[in-house]
Amino acid sequence: MVSGRNKFLVGGLFILAAVVYLIISSTKASVEYFKTVDELLAQRETVMGKSIRLSGAVVGDTITYNPDSLTLSFEVAHIPGKNEEIDAAGGLAAVLHEAVSDPLRSRILISYSGIKPDLLQNEAQAIMTGHLGDDGIFYADELLLKCPTKYEQGVPEQVSGN
Amino acid sequence: MIVEFGYGILILTFILSLYASGAAIFGAVKKNDKVIETARRAQLLTFPLLAIATTSLVYLLISNHFEVNYVYSVTDIAMPLYLKITALWGGQPGSLLFWAFLLSIFTSAVTLRKWDRDRDILPWVIVVTSVTLGFFLALIIFFENPFTRWWQTETGDFVAQMFAPTGAILANPMDGQGLNPLLRHPGMIIHPPLLYLGFVSFVIPFAFAIATLITGRTDDRWIRLTRGWTLLAWLFLSLGLVLGMRWAYDVLGWGGYWGWDPVEIAALMPWLTGTPFLHSVMIEEKRGLLKIWNLFLIILTYSLVIFGTFLTRSGVLSSVHAFAQSAIGPMFFAFIGLTFIISTALVITRWKDFHSDMPMKSMLSREALFLLNNLLFMGILIVCLWGVLFPLISELVTGVKVTVGPPFYERAVAPLLAALMALMGIAPLSVWGRSTLKTLGKAAWKPVIPTLVISILLFSFGMRNWIGLIGFTLIAFVIMISLFEFAKGTKARVISMKENIVQAITHLVTHNRRRYGGYIIHIAMVVMAIGILGIEVFQTTAQKSLSIGDTIEISGYTVQFDSLAQFPNSDGRLITRAEMSIFKGDQFLGIVHPRFDVYPSGQPMTIAGVRSTLADDLYIVLANWEDVSSSKAPFKIYHNPLINWLWIGSLIFIIGYLVAAWPAKERSSN
Numbered sequence: 001m002v003s004g005r006n007k008f009l010v011g012g013l014f015i016l017a018a019v020v021y022l023i024i025s026s027t028k029a030s031v032e033y034f035k036t037v038d039e040l041l042a043q044r045e046t047v048m049g050k051s052i053r054l055s056g057a058v059v060g061d062t063i064t065y066n067p068d069s070l071t072l073s074f075e076v077a078h079i080p081g082k083n084e085e086i087d088a089a090g091g092l093a094a095v096l097h098e099a100v101s102d103p104l105r106s107r108i109l110i111s112y113s114g115i116k117p118d119l120l121q122n123e124a125q126a127i128m129t130g131h132l133g134d135d136g137i138f139y140a141d142e143l144l145l146k147c148p149t150k151y152e153q154g155v156p157e158q159v160s161g162n
Numbered sequence: 163m164i165v166e167f168g169y170g171i172l173i174l175t176f177i178l179s180l181y182a183s184g185a186a187i188f189g190a191v192k193k194n195d196k197v198i199e200t201a202r203r204a205q206l207l208t209f210p211l212l213a214i215a216t217t218s219l220v221y222l223l224i225s226n227h228f229e230v231n232y233v234y235s236v237t238d239i240a241m242p243l244y245l246k247i248t249a250l251w252g253g254q255p256g257s258l259l260f261w262a263f264l265l266s267i268f269t270s271a272v273t274l275r276k277w278d279r280d281r282d283i284l285p286w287v288i289v290v291t292s293v294t295l296g297f298f299l300a301l302i303i304f305f306e307n308p309f310t311r312w313w314q315t316e317t318g319d320f321v322a323q324m325f326a327p328t329g330a331i332l333a334n335p336m337d338g339q340g341l342n343p344l345l346r347h348p349g350m351i352i353h354p355p356l357l358y359l360g361f362v363s364f365v366i367p368f369a370f371a372i373a374t375l376i377t378g379r380t381d382d383r384w385i386r387l388t389r390g391w392t393l394l395a396w397l398f399l400s401l402g403l404v405l406g407m408r409w410a411y412d413v414l415g416w417g418g419y420w421g422w423d424p425v426e427i428a429a430l431m432p433w434l435t436g437t438p439f440l441h442s443v444m445i446e447e448k449r450g451l452l453k454i455w456n457l458f459l460i461i462l463t464y465s466l467v468i469f470g471t472f473l474t475r476s477g478v479l480s481s482v483h484a485f486a487q488s489a490i491g492p493m494f495f496a497f498i499g500l501t502f503i504i505s506t507a508l509v510i511t512r513w514k515d516f517h518s519d520m521p522m523k524s525m526l527s528r529e530a531l532f533l534l535n536n537l538l539f540m541g542i543l544i545v546c547l548w549g550v551l552f553p554l555i556s557e558l559v560t561g562v563k564v565t566v567g568p569p570f571y572e573r574a575v576a577p578l579l580a581a582l583m584a585l586m587g588i589a590p591l592s593v594w595g596r597s598t599l600k601t602l603g604k605a606a607w608k609p610v611i612p613t614l615v616i617s618i619l620l621f622s623f624g625m626r627n628w629i630g631l632i633g634f635t636l637i638a639f640v641i642m643i644s645l646f647e648f649a650k651g652t653k654a655r656v657i658s659m660k661e662n663i664v665q666a667i668t669h670l671v672t673h674n675r676r677r678y679g680g681y682i683i684h685i686a687m688v689v690m691a692i693g694i695l696g697i698e699v700f701q702t703t704a705q706k707s708l709s710i711g712d713t714i715e716i717s718g719y720t721v722q723f724d725s726l727a728q729f730p731n732s733d734g735r736l737i738t739r740a741e742m743s744i745f746k747g748d749q750f751l752g753i754v755h756p757r758f759d760v761y762p763s764g765q766p767m768t769i770a771g772v773r774s775t776l777a778d779d780l781y782i783v784l785a786n787w788e789d790v791s792s793s794k795a796p797f798k799i800y801h802n803p804l805i806n807w808l809w810i811g812s813l814i815f816i817i818g819y820l821v822a823a824w825p826a827k828e829r830s831s832n
Contacts, residue, residue: 007525012537019541019578023548026574027566034563053565067707067796081563115705115785115796118758118766129567 032129037078037108040132053129054138055081057099058145059107060122072112076126077105092146096123112140119145165230168218169309169324172259175211175266176299178204183292190285198285202273205288208295209270212263216250219259219308223249228335231322232256232308238340240733240762245341248350251358252341254490255308260355261471262298264362268391269295272366280387286373294365297497305490343759343767349409353402357429357474360399361467364432366391368464371457375508380515385443385456393823396440397816399433404690404812415768417703417781417800419808422568427546428466428473434543435463438536445529448594450519452533454509457516459536461505468498526597531589538582545574572698576629583636583691586684587643609642633695637688644681651678671821679822686818690811696778696804705785705798717801719780720745724753726795734762740784740795744773756784756797776810778803 032053040047040054056076063074077099080086089095099105100123110128120126120143128140182204189198219232224246228234236252237245251257269291277284302308310322312333320333341350367388374384406429407419420426439459445451472494522529549566556564591597591605616638617631625631648667655666671678704716708723715721724741731737739757743750754771761767771782781800 005521008522008530008533011525011534015534015537015541019544022541022574022577023545026545026570027548027552029573030566030569032565032567034565067794070705070707070796115798117785118768 034081036081037076037106039081040108040138041106044132044136048132048134050131051129052131052138053127054108054140055079055125055127056108057096058120058122058124058126059100062109063116063120065116067116070114072114072116072120073110074120074126075107075109076128077102077107079125092125093123096125109137110140111137112143114143117143117145164218164222164227165309165311168215168222169303169307171211171215171218172299172303172309175208175215176296176303178207178211179292179296179299182208183289183296186285186288186292190289195281198288201285201288201292205273205292206270208266208292212259212266216259216263219256220247220250222309223247223256226338228338229311229332230308231310231312234312234335234338236338236341238338241340241346242733244348244351245346248345248354249341251354252345252350255302255306257354257358257471258298258302258306259308261358261362262295262302264355264358265291265295265298265365268362268366272369272391280383282377283370283373283379283384286376287369290369290372291365294369301490301493305493340761340763343761343763343765344413346767347409347413349405349412353405353409356398356405357402358471360395360397360402361432361471363391363395363398364436364460364463364467367395368460371460372505372508375457375505375512378512378515380453382443382446382450382453385446389443390823392436392440392443393819396433396436397819397823399429399436400815401812403429403433404809404815408809411805413767413769415770415783417701417770417783417798417802418697419805422549422571424550425474427550428470431543431546432463432466432470434539434546435459435466438539439463441532442536445532449522449529451522451529453516453518454513455536457509458506461502461509464505465498465502468494468501524596524598526592526599526602528589528592528594528597531585531592535582535585535589538578538585541578542575545571545578579691580632580636583633583640583688586687587636587639590643590647590681590684606643609639609646613638613642627699630695630699633691633699637691637695640688641685644685647681648678675824676822679818679820682818682821683815684818686811686814688811689814690808693805693808693811696807697802700803702801703798704801705796707794707796709794714797714799716780716799717778718746719751719801720747721780721782721797721799723795723797731759735759738784740771740797742771742782742797744780754780754782756782758784774806776804776806779805 030051032051033047034053034055035043035047037054037056040052054076057079059075059077063072065072079095079099080089086092086095089098110126112128112130125146127144127146128138129142130138130140133139182201185197185201185204189195189201222230222233223237224243226233226237226239228237232253232255233249236249236256241249249256251260269288272287272291273284307324310324312335313321313323313326313330314333315321315327316329321327321330326332367384370384370388406426410421411419439456442452442459443456446453446456472491522533524530549571553563553565556562587609588602588606591602593601613635617635620631620634625634648670651670652663652666655661655670656663659666659669661669702717704714706712706714708714710723710725713720713722722743722745724743726738726740728736728738737757737759739755742754742756744752744754752773754773756769756771758766758768768783768785771784773780773782779800779802781802783798783800785796785798
């Protein structure tokens, strides 16, 4: 028989082990890899089928949407993944603008089925969760959009001198 | 004028809080009561002063002083008055001021109480609260000043500063940017203040815990003195969280109430330590056990409160990588680190003084089950911390950028929540000191029978989802046990005291408010779990583009698109509103109006049309606003079974709280 104190120690360790197991198995089952468009294209083979979170700049004139079948596709252009790089390049709005205007920038086609989000516009930042298919198309299950021009603390536009 | 005045008051308050902490330390060390008294008075003064400073900012907000940067960034002319006032906590500088103001209310209330028996800890309580207040004031004054104004320099550039740069003139924008549309909701009046009240109230028990550690006391007086504060903090925090869920459900238009984003987790974490703290202090009061553990829990709660304050209002919504972008991020981390290390060091130096009065013997005793409850809560906390930190660790160690989303949390937390529910059922049956499987079994078999009947009924009515079956069985178990506890106590009184049933129940509860209030709160929690289980496990969705007259089917309902209208609102919004009829079979059930609003800034906002009953919600979203003219519009419909019970549970929770915390008239129950 285990003594009183040890009994509790064993019990506590058991719970700790259970929590650790839950964390490890859940992490394995649901981890998503952040990728930029360049990284995704370069690591095509290794990331195929894995759950990926991809960020890119929406190229406005590639958006096609069929409201009857609710199929949506568009291209995103590469933008840097690191905040420091974005800041160094003049902020998110500038980075997005540059990415979309540069014809040499690598792009990838996104396929999404669902309703077209309000914010899906040219030069919006799209953050998509999904996987890369054999056909080189990124199939997104989830689509988030950010428009940097709005709600960024700016300098007043209309000013009356005092 | 008001701007300089408000800023001056802030500086004065900051100096007073510095003085209060310095004088309190000096007075305590030198045993000089007069100096301590001056510290106390200095601290009392912070409340009226911060009330004036806050009022000044509110005045600027409601009177459209757009030359003030903060006013410019969170209000505009068209906003209704109530939103202009709530804009006080619509951005970081205002939120911090509001936080400091709330803290000053609580610390003043604490220093006003009778201190006769506890003279020795008073100065240290002042030190802890004044240092916390001073930290927030320093952030406001030096980094996030809500009173900075726009100036136009000689070169024509605009800069936001407190005082005029040389040669610059005051810039006066015609209109402000307005509050983020997502925050323009009546929920804005109550959700952030409740969360903040919850956060701030936890500072008080923390201050008493630290004072206890420093003065060399070992008793549980600090727990008894601050029980009201702890309960209040817990109430505010719980309600703040639920209101946040409701707000998300009403406004965000994605059919859910909780998305496991870092900000939500930051608000949840203090609750995950505060809740076990509420439970484990009872063990210390009754059995003299877990003294160190309780000190550690309140220290952790305080750290998480500061962390949560930082995260919920710093605008780092989408990415944990953005911490460093905020100027005050490092300050917060330094403060959290410093207070945590000092507090933990205090606990360690006094470790030997806090031995348990009696050892814990039985694994099934009530104290052991309470300890298990604590460990499970810590488990959930660790899951949350891991979810937030794992991306950082992974990037640091392997260079791979990863993240974990809601599936991670749901998968890891669900079994722990199930275990907690099972405990919620079993623990009330156990006794202090000793319980065996036999005594537990004897107490449990009666409530277990109706519980099993419910599970079998669910199964025979076709429920085959095993998560749902386990969940509803556990919910039924907790409700049955709690009701049986009420019935047992009532029956005993009816027999022994010859009371009628109403008298018996009333006396039962009033003589042991904490216990029976606790049971009501347990029932409230599992009633909320009904709603959570309903939406998490049984939600279905459908989406389709509809022409006028078209219908869409979901979970036995038929939804028909009747018409679409577009009109401007007085505050500048352009509203697009659909009318949808809901049928079940041939029976007409009602009309809902999903809509989206486009604000003058161009920011759209989706407001679902919801038909809500106790059985389920039909949550209809009008999704695309660009194709209005084509008379064809896409809709997304969510069928959310049982979700209303989440909100009903929170009302039961308030009742339970009032029962548990209402000041006892006749005699104290413990």
